[in-house]
Amino acid sequence: MKAVITVIGMDCVGVIAKISSLCSQMNINIEDVTQSIMQDMFCMIMLVDLSKCNVSQAQVREAFAQAGQELKMQVTVTRQEVFSAMHEI
Amino acid sequence: MINTKDILETIEMLTSENLDVRTVTMGISLLDCIDPDPDKACQKIYDKITTKAAHLVEEVDKIAADYGIPIINKRISVTPIAMLLGAAPDADPVQYAKTLDAAAKKVGVNFIGGFGALVHKGFSSGDERLIRSIPRALAETDIVCSSVNIGSTKSGLNMDAVRLMGQVVRDTAEATKDNMCMGAAKLVVFCNAPEDNPFMAGAFHGVGEPDCVIHVGVSGPGAVRAALAKLPKDAPLDQVAELIKKTAFKITRLGQLVANLASQALGVPAGIIDLSLAPTPAIGDSVAHILEGMGLEGCGSCGTTAALAMLNDAVKKGGVMASNHVGGLSGAFIPVSEDDGMIKAATCGSLTLEKLEAMTAVCSVGIDMVVIPGDTTAEVISALIADEAAIGMVNSKTTAVRVIPAIGHKAGDVLDFGGLLGYAPIMPISKYAPDVFIHRGGRVPAPMQALKN
Numbered sequence: 105m106k107a108v109i110t111v112i113g114m115d116c117v118g119v120i121a122k123i124s125s126l127c128s129q130m131n132i133n134i135e136d137v138t139q140s141i142m143q144d145m146f147c148m149i150m151l152v153d154l155s156k157c158n159v160s161q162a163q164v165r166e167a168f169a170q171a172g173q174e175l176k177m178q179v180t181v182t183r184q185e186v187f188s189a190m191h192e193i
Numbered sequence: 194m195i196n197t198k199d200i201l202e203t204i205e206m207l208t209s210e211n212l213d214v215r216t217v218t219m220g221i222s223l224l225d226c227i228d229p230d231p232d233k234a235c236q237k238i239y240d241k242i243t244t245k246a247a248h249l250v251e252e253v254d255k256i257a258a259d260y261g262i263p264i265i266n267k268r269i270s271v272t273p274i275a276m277l278l279g280a281a282p283d284a285d286p287v288q289y290a291k292t293l294d295a296a297a298k299k300v301g302v303n304f305i306g307g308f309g310a311l312v313h314k315g316f317s318s319g320d321e322r323l324i325r326s327i328p329r330a331l332a333e334t335d336i337v338c339s340s341v342n343i344g345s346t347k348s349g350l351n352m353d354a355v356r357l358m359g360q361v362v363r364d365t366a367e368a369t370k371d372n373m374c375m376g377a378a379k380l381v382v383f384c385n386a387p388e389d390n391p392f393m394a395g396a397f398h399g400v401g402e403p404d405c406v407i408h409v410g411v412s413g414p415g416a417v418r419a420a421l422a423k424l425p426k427d428a429p430l431d432q433v434a435e436l437i438k439k440t441a442f443k444i445t446r447l448g449q450l451v452a453n454l455a456s457q458a459l460g461v462p463a464g465i466i467d468l469s470l471a472p473t474p475a476i477g478d479s480v481a482h483i484l485e486g487m488g489l490e491g492c493g494s495c496g497t498t499a500a501l502a503m504l505n506d507a508v509k510k511g512g513v514m515a516s517n518h519v520g521g522l523s524g525a526f527i528p529v530s531e532d533d534g535m536i537k538a539a540t541c542g543s544l545t546l547e548k549l550e551a552m553t554a555v556c557s558v559g560i561d562m563v564v565i566p567g568d569t570t571a572e573v574i575s576a577l578i579a580d581e582a583a584i585g586m587v588n589s590k591t592t593a594v595r596v597i598p599a600i601g602h603k604a605g606d607v608l609d610f611g612g613l614l615g616y617a618p619i620m621p622i623s624k625y626a627p628d629v630f631i632h633r634g635g636r637v638p639a640p641m642q643a644l645k646n
Binding site: 108110112140165185191 | 195197199200201203204207255258259260262446447449450
């Protein structure tokens, strides 16, 4: 049960720290991280494993949405199957 | 890991380009609810719907939350109720409509479709009673939708039904005139109606369908428009078509994923994916804006029909490969009140009813969500239905009419239905009387299937 967390917005201090500490609190394992700056926008993509997560999906979503608000960045959590369906034949 | 560009493209589609799964619709057969006693029949209907769809909303909402896919509507389609009425000659059809309304509200869906009849060749015993009860049924219920099929390529047009439906559309608007004539927005008149359509107001569960099935309707005009915006202005049209196909493929794969998940979660077979570009009044989620993005100054200008034909075809070509089974209406919808660009085009006058009619020859449905003056006669509405049905009959495609006579309003006024149904200005319609033609009744014979010129 894997998901992709994306964080997009104006770069600020502590983005990775905040997202990864949330993952740690909810027992979500981070498997891969890429980040880049596109047109002054910070853009991080994190592949995570939710199978040992200790809270419900709704709580995961809520926690990351709240983190997004605090960071003033767009944070999304989308299951990997969505990307596989749309981009793999 | 999937590449960064693909991930960001999907996130962009889902967050800022209004990509969503428009509807998960559960089709439920009511053939086993037929009973000569209307009270017993209604109890069976209520029980069957509330059992089969008991977890529909909950499971679909869970899929949306778990996967991060917006799923907008949960709906139910049922066997055309006229088929149940045949066995109950003394029943009041409105009782059945109220039962559907109550059952749908109990399970929490947005709409329930199937209060309708299939009369393309003639009326069987329950059909005419049901049709005559539609104005009252739609006025006395909230989320029931009605559709009547009055013609097909194989059987021609039932002009007695066409005449009757003109009056029924008008009476339905009259019966709901204190509520923006809303009844007429929930009533569709079809030619070649599909039996597996997940979209309202025309959804019903055909007799060839299984007992219970899940259909999914996708959306995504905003995603197609955004993709087109990245093409240079001088890109040839085959590149435009290719881009639309690729985008439609991705959109449809999302729908197929949801269909598989919903089918698994509910233990109900997956039916079809409806490959439609269904617009909403939200800014940017517009089919008209796609046409304008192809290079037209305003939707409705010369060139609109050609652009729409290409769009419609490319959406199908992209979607067919992305899904296991295709069905429903599948194509680009052009509902005026539900499309921000269409609303603007109709308001500024670049889009007229006559041009819309031409567009329906190449799009997926027909004259949809068009508000016409309140003094339009029943005969004119019947004649509009006949014109539209003739286009569908001759071209072997589905066409439909969903017009809202704005009772008590004059040209220039705006009707606001709210939500996905949107708002629209009143569009002028020819006032020349087709009365003698419509009053003839009878049937228009089925057209030639060869010598096609």
